[in-house]
Amino acid sequence: MLLSVENLATYFFLDEGTLKAVDDLSFAVEEQETVTLVGESGCGKTIVALSIMSLVPSPGRIVEGRVLFNGEDLLQVNPERLRQVRGGEIGLVFQEPGAALNPVFTIGYQICEVLRLHRGMTKHEAETEAVRLLGDTGIPDPEKRFRAYPFELSGGMQQRAVIAIATCAHPKLLIADEPTTALDVTIQAEILDLLRYLQDQYRMAILMISHDLGVVAGISDRVLVMYTGKAMELASVRDIFNEPRHPYSQGLLGSVPRLGEGKGELRRGIPGAVPDLMQLPAGCTFHPRCPIGDASCRSEFPPLGSLSDDRLCACYKVSA
Amino acid sequence: MKSNDRPSKRLLLAGSLIPGVGHLLLGKRRQGVHLLALALGLALVLVLRWDAFGEAFSSPRLAPWLSARFLLTALAATAVFSLYDVRRSLALDGDDSTGRSPFQIAKRRFAANQLAVIALYVIVIMYLIAALAPILAPFDPTAIENPTETQYLAPSWQHLFGTDEFGRDLFSRALYGASVSLSIGLLAVLIAVTIGTVYGAVAGYFGGLIDNVLMRIVDVVIAFPTFFLMLMLVGIFEANIVFLILILGLTSWTGTARFIRGEVLSLKEREFIEGARSIGLPHRLIIFRHIIPNAMAPVLVSAALMVGGMVAAEAGLSFLGIGIRPPTPSWGNMISQGQDALLVAWWVAFFPGTLLVITILSFNLLSDGLRDALDPKTLMRKYV
Numbered sequence: 228m229l230l231s232v233e234n235l236a237t238y239f240f241l242d243e244g245t246l247k248a249v250d251d252l253s254f255a256v257e258e259q260e261t262v263t264l265v266g267e268s269g270c271g272k273t274i275v276a277l278s279i280m281s282l283v284p285s286p287g288r289i290v291e292g293r294v295l296f297n298g299e300d301l302l303q304v305n306p307e308r309l310r311q312v313r314g315g316e317i318g319l320v321f322q323e324p325g326a327a328l329n330p331v332f333t334i335g336y337q338i339c340e341v342l343r344l345h346r347g348m349t350k351h352e353a354e355t356e357a358v359r360l361l362g363d364t365g366i367p368d369p370e371k372r373f374r375a376y377p378f379e380l381s382g383g384m385q386q387r388a389v390i391a392i393a394t395c396a397h398p399k400l401l402i403a404d405e406p407t408t409a410l411d412v413t414i415q416a417e418i419l420d421l422l423r424y425l426q427d428q429y430r431m432a433i434l435m436i437s438h439d440l441g442v443v444a445g446i447s448d449r450v451l452v453m454y455t456g457k458a459m460e461l462a463s464v465r466d467i468f469n470e471p472r473h474p475y476s477q478g479l480l481g482s483v484p485r486l487g488e489g490k491g492e493l494r495r496g497i498p499g500a501v502p503d504l505m506q507l508p509a510g511c512t513f514h515p516r517c518p519i520g521d522a523s524c525r526s527e528f529p530p531l532g533s534l535s536d537d538r539l540c541a542c543y544k545v546s547a
Numbered sequence: 548m549k550s551n552d553r554p555s556k557r558l559l560l561a562g563s564l565i566p567g568v569g570h571l572l573l574g575k576r577r578q579g580v581h582l583l584a585l586a587l588g589l590a591l592v593l594v595l596r597w598d599a600f601g602e603a604f605s606s607p608r609l610a611p612w613l614s615a616r617f618l619l620t621a622l623a624a625t626a627v628f629s630l631y632d633v634r635r636s637l638a639l640d641g642d643d644s645t646g647r648s649p650f651q652i653a654k655r656r657f658a659a660n661q662l663a664v665i666a667l668y669v670i671v672i673m674y675l676i677a678a679l680a681p682i683l684a685p686f687d688p689t690a691i692e693n694p695t696e697t698q699y700l701a702p703s704w705q706h707l708f709g710t711d712e713f714g715r716d717l718f719s720r721a722l723y724g725a726s727v728s729l730s731i732g733l734l735a736v737l738i739a740v741t742i743g744t745v746y747g748a749v750a751g752y753f754g755g756l757i758d759n760v761l762m763r764i765v766d767v768v769i770a771f772p773t774f775f776l777m778l779m780l781v782g783i784f785e786a787n788i789v790f791l792i793l794i795l796g797l798t799s800w801t802g803t804a805r806f807i808r809g810e811v812l813s814l815k816e817r818e819f820i821e822g823a824r825s826i827g828l829p830h831r832l833i834i835f836r837h838i839i840p841n842a843m844a845p846v847l848v849s850a851a852l853m854v855g856g857m858v859a860a861e862a863g864l865s866f867l868g869i870g871i872r873p874p875t876p877s878w879g880n881m882i883s884q885g886q887d888a889l890l891v892a893w894w895v896a897f898f899p900g901t902l903l904v905i906t907i908l909s910f911n912l913l914s915d916g917l918r919d920a921l922d923p924k925t926l927m928r929k930y931v
Contacts, residue, residue: 282824284816285754314826326818331649331840340836341826376648392826 228295229432230256230279230400235292237271237278237456244505248274248287249456253531256400256432263435263447263464265479269501271456272436276402279434280313296400315345318393318431322405324385328377334361334388335373338395345396357395364391364421383414390421397429404436419446440483444468449537452476455504455512458531461539472534472545474517511543519544559633566625569633578632586625589618592679599682610726611681618679653844656920663916666909673906674733677726686716688723689874699892709894711884720876721899727877729906731792732858738796740850743803748834748842750804751811762808765801773798781869791870795857803846810842844921848914855910862903878903 233253239246248271256262264272277283279294281301294301301312313319321327329337338360339353348356354373361369364387377385386406394401403422407415419442426433437443443450443464450467452460452475460473471477478497499516502508511529514520524543531541563569567583570576593600600618603611657663676683697714700706708717750761777794784790814820815838823837858878864870865879873880878899885896 280825282821284821310827310829312827313824314828319822319825321818321822323818327822329819329823329837329841333648340828344827379647389822392822 228255229258229260229297230434231293231295232275232279233293233295235275235278235289235294237274237283237287237289239287241286241505246504247456247507248504249278252292252453252456252458254451254458254461256434258399259426259430259432261426261433261435261446261448263437263443263450264453265437265440265443265450266453266459267438267479267501269504270453271504272438272453273404274456275453276319276404276434276436279402280317280319281309282313282319311345314341314393314398315396316398316400318396318398318401320386320390320393320401320403320406323409324382324389325377325409327389328385330377333374333376334380338388338392341392341395357391360391360395361388364388364425365417366391382410383417386410386414386418387421390418390425394425394429394431398431400432400434401426402434402436405438406435407442408437408439415442422446440480452479455502455507457512457528457541458539459513459541461531462534463537466538472538473540473542474519474544475513478516478518511541556637559637560630563630563633564626566629569629573633573636575636582625582629586622586629588675589622589625592682593618593622596682599684603681606681614679614681618682653920657916660916660919662912663919666912666916669905669909670913673725673902673909674729676722677729680722680726684716684719684722686719688715688720688876691715699888699895701892702894708898709892711881711892711895712888717881717895717898720881721878721902724876724878724881724899725902727788727871727875728858728861728879728903731788731795731861731877732854734792735795735799735857735861736850736853738792739800739853740803740846741800742797743800744807744839744842744846746800747804747807748811748839751808752815752830752834752838754812754815758808762805765804768798769801771798777864778869786870786872788871788875791861791864795860799853799857803849806845806849807842810845811838814838814841848918848921851910851914851917855907855914858903858910859907 232255235249235252236247237249239248250271252271252275254262264275266272274283274287278289279296279301281289283289289302292302296312296317301309304312328334335354335357338357339348339350342348342353342356343350346353346356358369358373361372366372366384366387372380372384372388377388380388386409390406401422406422407418410418422433423446425431433446435443435446447464449461449463451458452467452473454475460467460471460476462472467476468480471480475497482496497516502512502515508515508525510525510527511517511520514524517524529541529543531539532546534540534545559569559572562572565583566586567579567581570579570582573579600615604615606612606615691713694712694714697710698712700710700714702709706716706718708721711717711720746761746765750758776798780790780794820833820837823833828837861870861877862879862882865877866883868880868883870879871877873884881899882896882903885892885894885899888895
């Protein structure tokens, strides 16, 4: 097992109270596998990614849990080792490529920085390799783009450069936090192709974060449905799309408009909104919005029960 | 431009032995004129003041010794740079497709602002003159000979700025005074800005307790009455140039520290700083490579303003008699000296005063120009 997150809890200690962004979350990513975290905005998906990298911004803190990466707990290692892991063994791709690149340096410089840091290359070797990598990510005319500044590139090319930076040290795991959200649809497909290509080439696992179910279907092996910082359902991508079991998963899939539907019938989505993470409903946090929930759901959050070998679901009303 | 209608490479290299000519032949007029003017100016000084140069070259005193070496180094550097740059241009073969860096964009915007460009020329020329003062000055600025005959001579071709009550040539004194006043201004600001930038960046980047402690120290330093501190220190130690630079530099870094901290507080929330952390860069590199370069624009603007302020501060202190002590000339103590003779010999205070005004004004204009060029929010349609 490459990555195993166990009972992770990341809280934000604000003046108004404690915000439980991620609470008692466990999941694993196998080598070369693609796992996707799915959920509405504000469900703590990004905080999971930042927690794995130990990059949780203040006043957030990881209060509990373990992040085992190749058996090593990343929450316990010294800062020196953590820096080797960041960028070297785990790469991170951001949602907004324009904001993730430093505006005062060229694209080439920013790739070379990683190559010199993690692959111990000299300046000259790094430059040659960076141009090759830029070409490899599908950027046309890489020698020229090497000397370009971030704002001179289009969003798609910026994201390719960010991906080149995140993968140039050949990490074992790539965390991609909504890598296609800021891009238009045709570019989205190209970026997903690129991720799949790099995954094959470097034998990486990918932990994807997305709320776009089209993206999820296209790239994932397994899907973890998250709600209010907790795991709701974990299943293979086929199972989730063919037969979602958790009422929240059903709601999510039901919100996707389909071709051929009558114009008049608008999809209703899930009624209500994601609750305030500081005032979570007692018991199952989804019960106020749940079509099948009843009084029995209000006492305690349901345990993540096993439906089959590779399928987990946290719901009192769903059983094997 | 196609490569076959260019002059041959050999011609270009030969031409670039005279700095600037290579650039002119390549069609880079601006750089060519600048390099040529600089080289010709320096060469002219060398030829016209050959005797003074020889004397300075073998002088046992530091200022002329340095000045002579500066002249030679500057000439050599101009030639070497010119040759190197022409070769680089030829190697690129007209393909100057380096990206438009934020710095280059700012440079272009700055160049379109004529007032600021003139101010920059004035400042550069002032500093060149200050550096070459021992070679350029026609008389010894401190020698007193036959004061009764040469006292208070009005400006003439022999004494461009006239003479003072001891019969010293004021032009020579003003040149030497320039090197004193201007180097104090520049070096004090360098000290202040370096300390302030690193200090403010560390406070803002780490935040929390470190930030709190560091900023309370800043509050204490700001609360110190600088002027009285200087009066007191000058009473204890002898005021010389190094001492003044340190005093001015070490008491004025707080402003820079404060606004750099503010910049960094907002910068560190930006995603590319998170990105820098996510690729495993250590804090030291994040601060120096990713944070400080992005916070540099306002530092430059305020530094230019500060140099003018420092030159004025030095003049003020020297005027009051607690800065540079006569007979060492500085613009401040020259004005102070001229104050007593204002009705008999107006020129004693007039020339150093004018130079002071021009210098400070130039720095203010430069600062304005830098702000307009570096701040993307300024509307620059007029210039671009």
